[in-house]
Amino acid sequence: MEVAMEVVQTLSEPFYALHALTFLSYFMARHAATTSSSPLFLNYLLYRWRKCQSYEALVGDGLLYAKGVLMLLATLLDRRLAAWYLLLFTVIFLLCQQPPFKGLGNVIQMTPLQLENYLSEGTATRCWLIEFRAVWSPQCIRASRVFVNLSARYSTEDLYFGSVDIGRFPKASEAYGISLGVNIGELPTYILFQNGHEVVRLPPIDDIDGKKFSNPFSESALVQYFELDRRLIFDLDMNHSKK
Known part of the structure; x- marks a missing residue:
């Protein structure tokens, strides 16, 4: 239950929400084009899970990899689409940064x-x-x-x-x-x-x-x-x- 609440709270952060909407817009439009890259992306996340020191590091690496895949696919489809996503990612970067873990512990x-x-x-x-x-x-x-x-x-x-x-x-x-x-x-x-x-x-x-x-x-x-x-x-x- 606590994990589910943390996931919901995380996705409510502007940094994650904007990225999720950006990727979702592409996947909905070009589902067939991205299907072949899904297993590779999942394998990458499993590999990084063993290497990363925290959930924040895993998400940061996953988003960086996903951006690269998205830009590559968009470039193959239409360079104007790739330029649009590059502009969108730049705006997201300027508006908000990945939030740190908010727990205080001791x-x-x-x-x-x-x-x-x-x-x-x-x-x-x-x-x-x-x-x-x-x-x-x-x-x-x-x-x-x-x-x-x-x-x-x-x-x-x-x-x-x-x-x-x-x-x-x-x-x-x-x-x-x-x-x-x-x-x-x-x-x-x-x-x-x-x-x-x-x-x-x-x-x-x-x-x-x-x-x-x-x-x-x-x-x-x-x-x-x-x-x-x-x-x-x-x-x-x-x-x-x-x-």
Whole structure:
């Protein structure tokens, strides 16, 4: 039931609704021409489902592939039709972007000033895993569900999760050494703070292209990189011993 409600809510978003209507208009007009490409499209989605880190990433990849197929078929039928769909996709891109996952989990949304206050109040054992993101970054949208899921599973009394939208606060990006360049590949950046000081970050400063990580923003990659399983077990044991 929850899945069905999420699908309905997703389709009500302008980004998805406009794309759905655009593809539907073509499929209704040229059903016979698109039938042969359906199995290939389904196989592609199954392949991407195994590779993608989230539902948002799967949908984003699926829409990109579907646009390519639609433009190819439209070009074969009539170049004027292809030009029309190109214009339509451009208008959709300018009017609305793919929405991020709206769940919060245990992630605390904060400003850079609030982050500084949280870090200054930290103790030697308290850790903060902070996601620095921007609402206009496609990679941040694709990974938006990942961080929320991790916060729900790994939050403890000594490990907190927070998110800062540095797209709204560009000066904060300079303070934490994060570039807002579209082609740099530093968004999202995850930094683990302990006792108010940075311990480790992903992607590392010397690996901003993510070459050391085949899928750096998947749940499994973040769990392994920040040793979240070990931290969770340690925190639970410490809290149990205090009791």
